[in-house]
Amino acid sequence: MKIHDFSGGFFFEPSTKQLKKLFAVKNENVFIFEPKTVTIPFDQHIGAPNELVVTIGDNVRQGQIIAKSSADISGHVHSSVSGTVLEILEVPTFDGETQRAIKIQCANEKTLPELIPADLAPEIAVRHAGIVGLGGATFPTHIKLDPADHIEIEAVILNGAECEPFLASDDYLMRYESRKILRGGELARQIIGAKKILVGIESDKPKALAAMKKAAKAIPECFVFALPVKYPQGGEGQLLETLLAKESPIDGRSVETGGFTINVATAFAIAEAVDARKSLTHRYVTITGDVAEPKVISFPLGSSVGDLIDYCGGFIGTPSRVIHGGPMMGKTITNLDFPLAKGSNGIIVFNQEHDGKLPESPCIRCNRCVTVCPVRLEPQSIDLAYRSGDLFTCDQLMAEECINCGCCTYVCPARRDLAAKISAAGNEIKSLKKELAANEK
DSSP states (O other): OOOOOOSSOBOOOHHHHHHHHHHOOOOOSEEEOOOSEEEEESOOSSSSOOEEOSOTTOEEOTTOEEEEOSSSSOOOEEOSSSEEEEEEEEEEOTTSOEEEEEEEEEOSSOOOOOOOOTTOOHHHHHHHTTOBOTTTTOOBHHHHTSOOTTOOOOEEEEEOOOOSTTOOHHHHHHHHOHHHHHHHHHHHHHHHTOSEEEEEEETTOHHHHHHHHHHHTTSTTEEEEEEOOOBTTTSHHHHHHHHHOOOOOTTSOGGGGTEEEEEHHHHHHHHHHHHSOOOSOEEEEEEEESBSSOEEEEEETTOBHHHHHHHTTOBSSOEEEEEESOTTTOEEEOOTTOBOOTTOOEEEEEETTTOOOOOOOOOOOOOHHHHHOTTOOOHHHHHHHHHTTOHHHHHHTTGGGOOOOOHHHHHOTTOOOHHHHHHHHHHHHHHHHHHHHHHHO
């Protein structure tokens, strides 16, 4: 098979590559973090909100469902530890609001986890396990595994690109759990009737590539590809272009191209659910940047950012920003009590020396943002329209199609936070359309 190039994107500048070396996780181990308490948000998915099904004072087991919804587009939430329910509280979100969560005191003694019933079909087990897209989208996987009957799936695509600088969570997962990842890919292939499995990994992950290629030898029609280290190679649309030379439809689903894409961590979770009957209670996270000991950690969902930073030896220097996710698409958090959830794959700390955040200046119309936009938008025009309150023009310029990859912000010589403004415009447009639709009923 031939590897293709996707439109837009860029290769990182030398300064970013130097910082990537400085922030690299040098320890080869995956560390196991065991907190004293966890604070687990009710809702860790795109879709209908969950309702709590336990009460304060209850003793719960790891893997036990603690919040769920009967709606199709939803994701069960399980206790990530065995222990006692202490309280129901509000915890911070990225947008400055709060969300409901449950705080659990971890038991002093180890107890056996609650397992998924053995007689469930694979797709039902995936729903029971509460699996969502672990690349960051958090869309319920059981819904994604049920495409329309008329769609013929050519390939299951396992996304191991992990193109954000500094993150190594998927890299380490592929090194040590390659067989389970590909087993999850096989299960997805069986459920949706795909013909083959394609795995895309950026070429700067040689150990992950070697492990996945070795494991792939035992699986028919399974192919592992080393991809150029080009951002945002790990975007779903960009990976489809690279491996299948197909573009995602604007008014449709990417699966309509014949490519069914899931993150390697999602594939691993599928295998754990079906074969080991384990619900989604833990995942890998990279804690790096200006911390004493950067690490990849297996943690129970609901662990706090502050506890994990302390586990890595604390801050180096005075922290300027703490980012949840990668430096390109991640969001700044201001409260170290923030609980990590299913969509958490990285925490990056920048101190005042490495932050490099500069004040913005007026747009100079250089058009660099247009050149790198992987979905062919006009970032500078949307940005200017949004700043002037012109949501109609933002809609005409298709602000809702932004994938918030941050390419435009990265290359902007005026240091304008284009991605944030375009994302805000898209969200406001979606809200207005939803409100209009509700009023028409």
